[in-house]
Amino acid sequence: KTEVPSALSDWLDLVRGLAAIEVLLFHSYQLLFQEQLPAESYGSVIVYAYSALWSMSAHGPSAAIVFFVLSGYLVGGPALVRAKTGKLNGLDYLSARAARLYVVLIPALVVSLIFFVSARHASGWQVFVNTHQHLDQGSMIFTAGYGPATALCNVLFLQTISCSMFAGNMALWSLSNEFWYYLLIFAFLSVRRSSLWVLLVAVIFFLFAFAEHSDKLGYHTGLKFVFYFLIWSLGTVIYAISAPILLWSVLFVLGVVCTAIVAHAGLLAPWAANDLIIGLATAAAIVGVEFTKVELPSFLRFGKETAKWSFSLYAIHYPILVFLNV
Numbered sequence: 306k307t308e309v310p311s312a313l314s315d316w317l318d319l320v321r322g323l324a325a326i327e328v329l330l331f332h333s334y335q336l337l338f339q340e341q342l343p344a345e346s347y348g349s350v351i352v353y354a355y356s357a358l359w360s361m362s363a364h365g366p367s368a369a370i371v372f373f374v375l376s377g378y379l380v381g382g383p384a385l386v387r388a389k390t391g392k393l394n395g396l397d398y399l400s401a402r403a404a405r406l407y408v409v410l411i412p413a414l415v416v417s418l419i420f421f422v423s424a425r426h427a428s429g430w431q432v433f434v435n436t437h438q439h440l441d442q443g444s445m446i447f448t449a450g451y452g453p454a455t456a457l458c459n460v461l462f463l464q465t466i467s468c469s470m471f472a473g474n475m476a477l478w479s480l481s482n483e484f485w486y487y488l489l490i491f492a493f494l495s496v497r498r499s500s501l502w503v504l505l506v507a508v509i510f511f512l513f514a515f516a517e518h519s520d521k522l523g524y525h526t527g528l529k530f531v532f533y534f535l536i537w538s539l540g541t542v543i544y545a546i547s548a549p550i551l552l553w554s555v556l557f558v559l560g561v562v563c564t565a566i567v568a569h570a571g572l573l574a575p576w577a578a579n580d581l582i583i584g585l586a587t588a589a590a591i592v593g594v595e596f597t598k599v600e601l602p603s604f605l606r607f608g609k610e611t612a613k614w615s616f617s618l619y620a621i622h623y624p625i626l627v628f629l630n631v
C-alpha cells in the first residue's frame with residue numbers, strides 16, 4: 306500500500322470528526338454537570354439540556370479509542386510500509402508529525418492559556434473550584450501553574466505525562482500522547498539501523514512507567530499509555546498487511562472472543578477488555594469499507610470537514626467551558 310483509498314479516506318475523515326465531537330460533548334457533560342443528576346431546583350430547560358447532553362456524550366471514551374485506531378492507520382501504517390521499502394526517512398517522518406501537531410495545536414494552546422488565565426482572575430473562580438473539586442483529578446486542573454517553565458514544557462511536550470496542565474485541558478493531555486506513539490513506532494522501526502533507537506524505546510517506556518508510578522488516584526495512567534499504544538498499533542497493522550477479507554474476519558472474531566474469555570477469567574481489566582473490543586471492531590470496519598469500496602453518501606460529506614479541526618477542538622473546548630462557568 307502507498308496511500309489510503311479515496312472512498313475510505315472520506316469515511317475516516319467523517320469518523321475522526323464525529324469522534325472529536327463526541328469527546329467534546331463528553332467532557333462538556335463532565336464539567337457542566339459534574340456527572341451528577343440535576344438538582345430538583347433546576348428548571349425544566351436545564352434538565353432537558355442535561356438529558357440531551359448526557360445522551361449525546363455517552364460514548365466519549367469509546368470515541369477516543371476509535372480515534373487512536375484511525376490515527377494508527379493513517380500514521381503508523383504508512384511508516385511501516387515505507388520502512389519495509391527502505392524509504393522511511395527520520396527527518397521527513399518526524400517533521401511531518403511535528404508539523405501536524407504543532408502548527409495546529411500551538412495557536413489553540415495560546416487561546417487555551419488566555420482563557421484559563423482569564424478564568425483564574427474571574428470573580429466566580431473560587432466558587433467554581435469549590436463545586437468542581439472532585440471532578441477527575443480536579444485539583445490538578447485548578448491549581449496548575451502557568452509560569453515560564455510550564456509554558457516551555459507544554460510547548461515542547463504538548464502537555465504529556467509530566468507537564469502541568471495549565472489550561473485545565475484533560476482532553477488534549479490525553480490526545481497529545483499520540484506524539485509519543487509517533488516517536489515510539491519510528492524507534493521500533495529503526496532499531497535495526499542503530500542500537501541507539503533501543504535507548505529511545507526504553508526512555509519512552511520509562512516515561513509511561515513513571516506516569517503509572519506517579520498515579521496516586523488509581524487511574525492507571527501509565528498502563529493506559531502502553532495499552533493505547535497497542536490499540537494504536539491495530540490501525541498500523543491493518544494498513545500495512547494485506548490479507549484476504551475472510552482471514553481478517555476470522556482474526557477479528559477470534560480477537561473479540563479471546564478478549565471476552567480472558568476478561569471473564571479476570572485476567573484483563575474491564576476497561577482494557579472494553580477498549581480492546583472497540584479497537585478490534587473499528588479495525589474490522591476499516592477493512593470492511595476498504596474491501597467493499599462503499600462511497601461516503603453525499604449528504605454526509607460535509608461532516609468529514611470536521612476532521613481538519615479535531616485537534617484544535619480538543620485543545621480549546623475545556624478551558625472555554627471553564628471560563629464560561631466562572
